[in-house]
Amino acid sequence: MKKIKEKRKTRKKQEENFNDYIDSDENYYFIVGYTSGGAPYGITWEEASKDGLIEKDSSSDKSKEDDEIPF
Structure with a gap:
């Protein structure tokens, strides 16, 4: 059981370190x-x-009518 916890900790730390190197912006x-x-x-x-690397945001499928102010 102890080895499993150590492996999980190691994997989580590796994932966190990898995320530090991921670079993106509004275009990429x-x-x-x-x-x-x-x-x-x-x-x-x-x-x-x-x-298929990301899921499409369902909120982007709204029509323009949904963005209009009701008053």
Whole structure:
């Protein structure tokens, strides 16, 4: 039982460390790197959605009528 808890702790720590290295912004879901000029490159949010890496947000499917102020 003790080994299982140690493995879980180790795995959780590894996942936390990995998350520190994940880079994204409003255009890129995952930034792989940067060009010599400083432009990012990687997987865009649109590509990630198409590839099933992220779930589509159901709130984005609302019609414009839902955004109108009722008064």
